[in-house]
Amino acid sequence: MPHDHHDHLSPSGHPFRADNDHPLSYWQALEIAVRELLIEKGVTTAAEIAGQIDAMDNRTPANGAAVVALAWTDPDFRAALQHDASMATAEMGFDIGPMKLIAVENTAELHNIVVCTLCSCYPRNLLGLPPDWYKSRAYRSRTVREPRRVLAEFGVTLPEATHIRVHDSTADMRYIVIPARPKGTDGWSKKDLADLVTRDSMVGTGLPKSPDALV
Amino acid sequence: MDRRVRVRNDMPPGHIRTPAYLRGKCGVIERTLGPFPNPEQLAYRHKGRPLALHRVRFTMAEIWGDAAETPTDTVEAEIYAHWLEPADAA
Known part of the structure; x- marks a missing residue:
């Protein structure tokens, strides 16, 4: 046998994969x-x-993507979403419970990005469980201080002229970003549009997929 | 309440939902929500006093001064009414 530390090896001679080996907290x-x-x-x-x-x-980001696709195609729903996002999305069957939802819209001039500096508040009913990076101290502390550098690390570089607005989810509200509808998607079905909407584009750390991505 | 407000520059102990990086900073009320029960009381199982919750918009220049990445970019945060005072208060 090439190894000496038998307690770290399976009977076949391979090291055991690390698991929940530490004592309970x-x-x-x-x-x-x-x-x-x-x-x-x-x-x-x-x-x-x-x-x-x-x-x-x-609960997955598909819920949020359905909301975005409807906002892109139905002006009445878009207005309702701006007015009271909790109610508008509850009517679609995505009840946010005791929390309240605000939808913020990206345009050519404005890019919104969401963070919770105090903990990890996240619109779970629309996006599912938050990714690990959303809960990390690095994302939480840097996004309110240097959002453009954070965005660049996510592969998003915005023109200097685009205003960045960071939403710190400090209390009772939850936020979803409604990304700008990609060009070249006129006449697309809600389902095809929803396929362009990524989780990160609804947090503000990403952009929707390009229409070419679906071809 | 004036639309232009300052976040109280206090550091009390306890469960506070006002981020420390915004304390003492001035901003503009973007919209008012609530009332919601005061989380500082709820955290200790007291009945939360209903409070207005204001979304306040701050510029990066106001928060970070010369260290701001892009001074005109903004941060919006929800601040409970008892944490805000008129911006012209001494």
Whole structure:
């Protein structure tokens, strides 16, 4: 055998892949204890908890993309979204719950980008779980200080003349960016338009795909 | 409340939803939302006093001074009413 450290090797001689090998943190142990007690006392069931996790995992940026595609094609909906985004999106079946939603529109002159400097507030009902970078201290602290450099690292370089507006999601509101509709998409169906809308374009760290991308 | 406001320059302990980088900075109220229960009280299981929540627009120049990346770019944040005072207050 070429290796000496047998406890780090599987029976076939390969190193074990790193896993959750560290001991539980205080909060992890507390969560497990509370969860097990709630199940033991019949307050909830393991199936209900698994179902809730499943429902959270099933929310994807496709929800947000449907909102954007409708805003691009239906002027009445676009106006309703500007007026009260929580209500407009709830009518599409995307209820945001106790939170409130604001939709901010990108134009040729204005680019919006969303961050939560205090934690990781994110419109989960429309975009699913936030990506790890959205919760990182680097993204949270740099986006309010040097948004253009942050955008450049995402591959987005905007003209100096384009105004950048950073939305710090500090309290009860959640934000979705309505990117500018790509040129060359006249007459496209909502479904095809939605395929151009990326998660990052609704956070403001990206732009929609080019129409050529779908050909 | 005047449309031009200053964020109180206080550093109290506790669960505060006013980012430290905006304290003492002046901005313009973009729109007013709420009322929402005061999260500083909710965090400690008290009944939250209903408060107006203002979206305040700040310029990068106001926040970061000479270090601003592009001075005319802006940041908008939600600030609870009790954290705002008229911008001309001493």
